[in-house]
Each structure stands twice: as structure tokens, then as C-alpha cells.
Amino acid sequence: MKEEIIIAGFGGQGVLSMGKILAYSGIMQDLEVTWMPSYGPEMRGGTANVCVILSDKKIGSPIVTKYDTAVILNQQSLDKFEKTVKPGGWLIYDPSGITRHPERKDINICSINAIEGAARTGNSKVYNMVVLGALLKVNPLVTLENVEKGLGKCIPARYSSLIPLNKAAIEDGMEHAEIINRA
Amino acid sequence: MAEKILMKGNEAIAISAIRNGVDGYFGYPITPQSEVMETLMKEKPWETTGMVVLQAESETSSINMLYGGASCGKKVMTSSSSPGVSLMCEGISYIAGAELPCVVVDVMRGGPGLGTIQPSQSDYNQIVKGGGHGDYHNIVIAPASAQDMYDFVDWGFELAFKYRNPVVVLADGIIGQMMEKVEMHPMKPRRTAEEILRDAPWAVTGKPASRERHIITSLSLDADIQEQFNIKLKEKYAMIEANEVRFSEYMTGDAEYIFVAFGCSSRICEAVVDELRAEGIKAGLLRPITLYPFPSGEIARLAAQAKSMMSIELNLGQMVHDVRLAVNGACPVGFYGRQGGNIYTPEEIVAEFKKFNGLA
Structure with missing residues (x-):
């Protein structure tokens, strides 16, 4: 098993921390992981992205150009990464703010309105966990049990009371993920 | 089994320094390696192991703090990225000339000049061929993972003290910024004063009446003495070439x-x-x-x-x-x-x- 994932959106949407939680969940599942962020000047007030690789073997190149799964949270990222999804792969995106929706027919597409999901959960900061929930619903890369352990590793002990809120957001995302294309 | 932690290569350098008994870190922030000092400041090792962490006013200053600390037999290190390391090169030459151990981490970015902040390997010539003036070599080790970043701090000090020579950990923006799982090894305590006397008998530690004074210098005004020193360095480099190649x-x-x-x-x-x-x-x-x-x-x-x-x-x-x-x-x-x-x-x-x- 080897899954190459790109998560891309605006700085502040929690792209990097979602990637970190996914990577840590991978470690909890005894997988090899890499987490490679874009750290160029585009991060400062612009787009941010992170490539996460989960594999049951040692990972060679942390740099890839085709992805098994793309998680897309703004228009610029959709324009840039829709074409990089491998045929038969997954594209998970938040349609709010999107003017040109994904068009490919040879990939699986899932839509998640995570702003609404975060509002339902009662905290806008768990936006990225709603997205993670949608990803795990359609592409269960790691078990929920290991995601919970991963969350425990990523959230500082003094904020551990926030774990149930994050879990609720993931569950909301799982419930509201909408598959809009099957390859 | 040791705990596996997800961390950046830069964070691994910092955590490894604390866990491997480093006495002092002196640095100045620069992308893409600022997380080294950030992590050290967050971990506050001065409250636990007694390790000194100090933000100097410039890279020129931090490398000369290494010169001072190393003269006393302490395990001292710094980290920077390409333009910052250029500023350190004078000091590295002096440290090589004074035959002192230290570890310098260089997380390379694009150059020349201020260049870019993205990954590069364009300082190979600078670091591998010397960097500063004079006939000398850095021992240069090149990590390829966050685990290497963790492990090479300890290995770097082992080589630095074995040969009384500066060691450069030559990394790049990818290795510094990428997160991977890192396995922690058991903590090594900082060396005691007695252990420093044993491992660094040349160090300036305060002269007792029973021995001659130790002089740490890279200055020699006599050409014949300097030449003898250069030949001694050559013999040291030959030993390093015979014993330390790794691939x-x-x-x-x-x-x-x-x-x-x-x-x-x-x-x-x-x-x-x-x-x-x-x-x-x-x-x-x-x-x-x-x-x-x-x-x-x-x-x-x-x-x-x-x-x-x-x-x-x-x-x-x-x-x-x-x-x-x-x-x-x-x-x-x-x-x-x-x-x-x-x-x-x-x-x-x-x-x-x-x-x-x-x-x-």
C-alpha cells in the first residue's frame, strides 16, 4: 500500500495541520510517512499545500507529481491539482468559493461543504477536520481509532479537552460527504 | 521499543542536541532552518540539562561563540542556511586552524547572494572544499531523512572530538522542512568537568600548578612551524579519509x-x-x-x-x-x-x- 496525497488551500484553512494529523494517524497504524509542505513565499498570505505519503514500505522520494488523492480547498488549488490526480484516484473538494467545478470523469470526486459542517459542530477552527472526515469516509486510509490517537499526538496535552470537538467534526464530515462522480 | 515521533528535520536537530548532551547552541534565525532555534527555545533545555541556547546578534558572532565554547572542551553547535554560513566561514577556518571540535548544521537554500528560501545543494563546493581560507577540510556529513538529522548530531560530535575538527551537517530545505517519524535513542547526559578533562585534555579549563598552560590559537608567525602544522593536518585528513568514509x-x-x-x-x-x-x-x-x-x-x-x-x-x-x-x-x-x-x-x-x- 502506498498513498500519495496532496492537500491544498489557503493559508489559515488548516491544510498543514490536517496533513500532520493524517501523517501521525499513519504512524499510529504502523505506516511509513512523509509530510512535505510548500514553504515558499506563497505561504505568506497566499496558498498553502502539503504532500503526505503513507506507505507500508520505506518511502523514497518525498516529491511526487501525480497523486492518488487530492484534497482541494480553493479555486487556485483546483486549477493546479485537478490534472495531477491519477486516473481512478480521489478528488475531495469544498465547493464554497469555487466558480469552476472539477470536470474530470476518470477520477472519483467527493464534495464536502466544510464551512457548514464546522458551523454545525459549533467551531470554525475544526473546518479542516470536517474535510478530513469526508476524505476518510470515501477513502478510509487510516482507522478512526488511529486518527483519534494521531489527534492526541498533535494536540498539546493542555488542549486535550478539544479532542471530542475534533472527533465530532470528523464524524460530521463523514456524514455529509457527497460523492458526485464515480470513475 | 523507542517512541516514534513525527517531526521536521530541523526539529530533530534541536531535540537530538538536547538528548545527546550538547552544552551550547548559538545561532541566528534564517529560513529554512529557523525551527532549530524555535524548538530549542520552546523546549527550554537550560531548565533541564543545563544546555545554553543563545540567539547571537549575527552568524559571525555565533560561530565565534562556538570557537570560545569549543576551546573549553564543550560540545557546542550552531545551525544556519547558506548566506548565514558564508558569514561563518572565517570562524570555521579559525576553528579548523585551532583544531577544535564543533558541529555546524547548514540547511542549504538557493543562491548566490541572498538567493531564495527553497531547497538547494549549491553549497557543496563551499562546504566540502573548505569555505574559509587556508589548507583545511571540514568533515561533511549529508543527511537524507529526519532520522538522519537526529542521528547525525551525535555522530557529528563523535567525529568532531575524535579528530578535533569542525563537522558540517550539510542538509537542504527539503530535509529540514519535511516531517517524518523519528525514533528517539536513550538520553545521554552532558559531560561532567572530569569527563571533559578526560575527553578533551587539550581544553582550556583553568590551569592548575601541575601542568603547562594550554594555548588555543590558529596564529603562527614562523613559516617552518606553520608548515609542520600543515603537514600534521594533512596526516589527520589522511586518517579521516582512511577511516570515516560512509555511503x-x-x-x-x-x-x-x-x-x-x-x-x-x-x-x-x-x-x-x-x-x-x-x-x-x-x-x-x-x-x-x-x-x-x-x-x-x-x-x-x-x-x-x-x-x-x-x-x-x-x-x-x-x-x-x-x-x-x-x-x-x-x-x-x-x-x-x-x-x-x-x-x-x-x-x-x-x-x-x-x-x-x-x-x-
Whole structure:
């Protein structure tokens, strides 16, 4: 098993921390992981992205150009990464703010309105966990049990009371993920 | 089993320094390695191990703080990125001239000048060939993962004290910024005053009546004395070259085409080898782990079995000269690189490989 994932959106949407939680969940599942962020000047007030690789073997190149799964949270990222999804792969995106929706027919597409999901959960900061929930619903890369352990590793002990809120957001995302294309 | 923690290469450097009994870190922030000092400031090791962490006013200052700390036999280190390391080069030359141990971490970015903040390997010549003035060598070790970043701090100090020589951990923006899982080894305490006297009997530790004074200097006004010192350094470097070469190989056993790449490039070249092997092309990879001393012997051995070799570097072609010297005409040597902070993809390298070998 080897899954190459790109998560891309605006700085502040929690792209990097979602990637970190996914990577840590991978470690909890005894997988090899890499987490490679874009750290160029585009991060400062612009787009941010992170490539996460989960594999049951040692990972060679942390740099890839085709992805098994793309998680897309703004228009610029959709324009840039829709074409990089491998045929038969997954594209998970938040349609709010999107003017040109994904068009490919040879990939699986899932839509998640995570702003609404975060509002339902009662905290806008768990936006990225709603997205993670949608990803795990359609592409269960790691078990929920290991995601919970991963969350425990990523959230500082003094904020551990926030774990149930994050879990609720993931569950909301799982419930509201909408598959809009099957390859 | 030791706990596995997800962390950046830069964070691994900081945590390793604390856990391996480093006495002092002196630095000045610069992308892409600022997380080293950030992590140290967050961990506050001065409250636990007593390790000093200090933000100097410049890189020139931090390297001279290393000069002072190392003179006292302490385990001292700094980290920076390309432009900052250029500022340190005078100090590194003095430290090499005074035969003092220290570890300098260089997380390379694109240059020349202020350049970019993205990953690069364009300071190979600078660091491997010296950097500062005078006939000297840094021992240069090149990590390719967050675990290497963790492990090479301790290995770096081992080499630095064994040979009384500066050691440079030559990393790049990818290795510094990428998160991977890191396995922690048991804590090593900082050395006691007695242990410093034992391990660094040359150090300036306060002169008792029972011994002659120790003088730490890189100055000699007598040409004959300086020449004797240069010859002594040459003997030391010969010992380092004989004993400390380290490399790793991937699929080289029956390989007809050999890639040579260090650091992040060696990771990318593993994917290149996999792709070519899937097409039935017998490719392999040699990764120099020590850049000085360079694995010339192993490259010469592989050149005898190879149809060609290719050096893959994030620069305009620097290590390729050392590869050519080692190959010594035994097979053609090619080069492919990207510059300025751009990174090649495995596909791009495969295409360049085929062009070079007439396989396209």
C-alpha cells in the first residue's frame, strides 16, 4: 500500500495541520510517512499545500507529481491539482468559493461543504477536520481509532479537552460527504 | 521499543542536541532552518540539562561563540542556511586552524547572494572544499531523512572530538522542512568537568600548578612551524579519509547505470531507479553519506561495472567533479541538476537519463 496525497488551500484553512494529523494517524497504524509542505513565499498570505505519503514500505522520494488523492480547498488549488490526480484516484473538494467545478470523469470526486459542517459542530477552527472526515469516509486510509490517537499526538496535552470537538467534526464530515462522480 | 515521533528535520536537530548532551547552541534565525532555534527555545533545555541556547546578534558572532565554547572542551553547535554560513566561514577556518571540535548544521537554500528560501545543494563546493581560507577540510556529513538529522548530531560530535575538527551537517530545505517519524535513542547526559578533562585534555579549563598552560590559537608567525602544522593536518585528513568514509547503495549489485546523489536528491533518485528497473533497465544508486571524506574508492569500483554514471544535484554541477575524479575515465559521467530552489521530479530525471544514454 502506498498513498500519495496532496492537500491544498489557503493559508489559515488548516491544510498543514490536517496533513500532520493524517501523517501521525499513519504512524499510529504502523505506516511509513512523509509530510512535505510548500514553504515558499506563497505561504505568506497566499496558498498553502502539503504532500503526505503513507506507505507500508520505506518511502523514497518525498516529491511526487501525480497523486492518488487530492484534497482541494480553493479555486487556485483546483486549477493546479485537478490534472495531477491519477486516473481512478480521489478528488475531495469544498465547493464554497469555487466558480469552476472539477470536470474530470476518470477520477472519483467527493464534495464536502466544510464551512457548514464546522458551523454545525459549533467551531470554525475544526473546518479542516470536517474535510478530513469526508476524505476518510470515501477513502478510509487510516482507522478512526488511529486518527483519534494521531489527534492526541498533535494536540498539546493542555488542549486535550478539544479532542471530542475534533472527533465530532470528523464524524460530521463523514456524514455529509457527497460523492458526485464515480470513475 | 523507542517512541516514534513525527517531526521536521530541523526539529530533530534541536531535540537530538538536547538528548545527546550538547552544552551550547548559538545561532541566528534564517529560513529554512529557523525551527532549530524555535524548538530549542520552546523546549527550554537550560531548565533541564543545563544546555545554553543563545540567539547571537549575527552568524559571525555565533560561530565565534562556538570557537570560545569549543576551546573549553564543550560540545557546542550552531545551525544556519547558506548566506548565514558564508558569514561563518572565517570562524570555521579559525576553528579548523585551532583544531577544535564543533558541529555546524547548514540547511542549504538557493543562491548566490541572498538567493531564495527553497531547497538547494549549491553549497557543496563551499562546504566540502573548505569555505574559509587556508589548507583545511571540514568533515561533511549529508543527511537524507529526519532520522538522519537526529542521528547525525551525535555522530557529528563523535567525529568532531575524535579528530578535533569542525563537522558540517550539510542538509537542504527539503530535509529540514519535511516531517517524518523519528525514533528517539536513550538520553545521554552532558559531560561532567572530569569527563571533559578526560575527553578533551587539550581544553582550556583553568590551569592548575601541575601542568603547562594550554594555548588555543590558529596564529603562527614562523613559516617552518606553520608548515609542520600543515603537514600534521594533512596526516589527520589522511586518517579521516582512511577511516570515516560512509555511503549507502540501492540496487547497485548488477547495475549497469549508476546514479550518484546525496541528501534529498538521493531520495528522489531511489524513485528514478525504481522506475527504470520497472522498464527493465538495470539502474542503481550510490549515496555518499560522507561528502568529505568522499567515497571515491566505491565510485571507482562501480565505474568498472557501469556503462555510465550520472551525478544528480540541486546545483549547476559541483559534486560531479569529484565523481569524475573518482571514475577517472573508466566510464562516461553525466550530470543533471535544477537550480534556484526548484526541485526535479523522478520523471524529469528519467527523461534526462535516457537522453544522456541514448535510450530515448
